[in-house]
Amino acid sequence: MGLRSYIITRILLTIPTLLLxxxxxxxxxxxxxxxxxxxxFEKKAxxxxxxxxxxxxGLDKPLWTQYADYLFGLVNFGYxxxxxxxxLGKSMQNYEQVGGQIFSAFPATLELAIYSMIIASVMGIxxxxxxxxxxxxxxxxxxxxLGTIAYAIPVFFLGIMFQLIFGVYLHWLPTGLRINPIVxxxxxxxxxxxxxxxxxxxxxxxxxxxxxxxxxxxxxxxILSGMFIRLTRTNMLETLRLDFVTAARARGLKESTVTYxxxxxxxxxxxxxxxxxxxxxxxxxxxLTETTFSWPGLGSYIVSRINYRDYTAIQGAIxxxxxxxxxxxxxVDILYAYFDPRIRL
Numbered sequence: 038m039g040l041r042s043y044i045i046t047r048i049l050l051t052i053p054t055l056l057l058x059x060x061x062x063x064x065x066x067x068x069x070x071x072x073x074x075x076x077x078f079e080k081k082a083x084x085x086x087x088x089x090x091x092x093x094x095g096l097d098k099p100l101w102t103q104y105a106d107y108l109f110g111l112v113n114f115g116y117x118x119x120x121x122x123x124x125l126g127k128s129m130q131n132y133e134q135v136g137g138q139i140f141s142a143f144p145a146t147l148e149l150a151i152y153s154m155i156i157a158s159v160m161g162i163x164x165x166x167x168x169x170x171x172x173x174x175x176x177x178x179x180x181x182x183l184g185t186i187a188y189a190i191p192v193f194f195l196g197i198m199f200q201l202i203f204g205v206y207l208h209w210l211p212t213g214l215r216i217n218p219i220v221x222x223x224x225x226x227x228x229x230x231x232x233x234x235x236x237x238x239x240x241x242x243x244x245x246x247x248x249x250x251x252x253x254x255x256x257x258x259x260i261l262s263g264m265f266i267r268l269t270r271t272n273m274l275e276t277l278r279l280d281f282v283t284a285a286r287a288r289g290l291k292e293s294t295v296t297y298x299x300x301x302x303x304x305x306x307x308x309x310x311x312x313x314x315x316x317x318x319x320x321x322x323x324x325l326t327e328t329t330f331s332w333p334g335l336g337s338y339i340v341s342r343i344n345y346r347d348y349t350a351i352q353g354a355i356x357x358x359x360x361x362x363x364x365x366x367x368x369v370d371i372l373y374a375y376f377d378p379r380i381r382l
Contacts, residue, residue, distance in 0.1 A: 043374050051367055058359045059111070063104055066348050073129045073346045094129050111356070125353035130345040135353040138338065143357075144228025145215055146327070146334035149257070150319035151229075152250050156258025158312060161265020166301060168266065169273035180266060188263025196256040196329035203252060211249050213331035220245050253330040257323055261315055268311055272304035279303075306373060313369035317362040 074090045075082070082090075091097045095106070110116070110124035117123050122136035161184075168180040204212035215230055216222055223233035223242050231250065234243035276282065277300050285295045324336035331337070335354060342350035 040374060044371055047367055047370055051363055055360070055363055058363070059108065059356060060104075062352055062355050062359070063107055066352050067100065073348055107352075125356065126349040128342075128347055128350050130342070130347045130350070135350050138350065139335065139353055139357055142333060142335050142338040145332060146320060146323070146336065148215075148229045148231065148250065149253055149323065149326070149332060149334060150316060152254035153257035153261065153319060153323070154312065154316050156254055157261035157265055157315070160258065161262035162269050162301075162308065164262070165266045165269025166273055166296060168270045169277060170296065172274060181270070184263040184266030184270075186263070187259050187266070188261075190260060192256060192260055192323070192325040193329050195260065196253065196326060199252045199256055200330075210252050212252070213249075215246065215249050215333060216242070217245050217249070253323075253326050253332055256329075257319065257326050264311065264315070265308065268308055269304070272307055273300060276300045276304040310369050310373060313365050313372075314362075317365035320358070320361045320365070 074087055074094065074096065088097070095103065098106075107126070110126060113124050120134070120136065122134075122140045125135040125139065127133065128135050128138065164180050164184070168177045168184075171177045171180075200212040203210045211217060220242060223230055223237045223239060223246075226233045226236050230246035231243055234240070234246055277296075281303075282295060282300050285299050286292075290299075320335075323334075324340060326332065327334045327336035328340060335358075339351065339354045342354065
């Protein structure tokens, strides 16, 4: 099977996966206990008021009609072209467009995910390579222990410790929000404050945005690095024992060239897969990290909507999360097939 045929096959297989995801999210949200209608009334409401609110929210329609409206709204490309986001319905709490709310919060999560993944990848891969090169030594055991501890620490605990040490005691870094409240946020171009600050040519805002990003991205990055340390070490140990590595050393190549140019390059495919999947998970909203640091991203948005039992908003956020996971998985599979032709056989 050629690469083009493999890509087409994977895209076609993605369609029923998405349909199953959308259907499961819709049904699960309807069978959960609780009724969002009663959240709009502070005191006991009359049956007429409840029915009027149920009609306003569209909950008086048959279930199959609600499901059809839900699917047709998602594939309404005209709506997408006009607004720049899919039609995910209106919030049951404030009647605003859910798509607009989600994609307003998404840039904060995307920025946090990018920086966290950079930290996790650099730390995890470098320490994993060093550990494999120092197999069964004291340094190897120390790095393995570090990786286990990093992956085992709860996100909220590490985040709170960082806030106490670097924010409360040392006053080096802010403990929450995307930028200092006294600083005007940069003009919204990409939605990523660090990028928008550079595009605006304002280095002060760039460093303020970077300072706010440092603690939450370090928290997530250190915890994820534990997984990458173990994965990199395991794959490097297997690769370093292969014949082509021995042959490269026999030709007199530098050890750094053999390690990073040959061994790591061949051991990188499983790491690439894990990087893609973890990045997709981060895009879904690092809920605990965002809650700990008051980060106004997708994770914080989901928590606030759950408190309101906002079916439409929760449903929309989960769908967007699922779409990103599916899309990133598809891209990772295609890259895997590109670098390793055996996958296409």
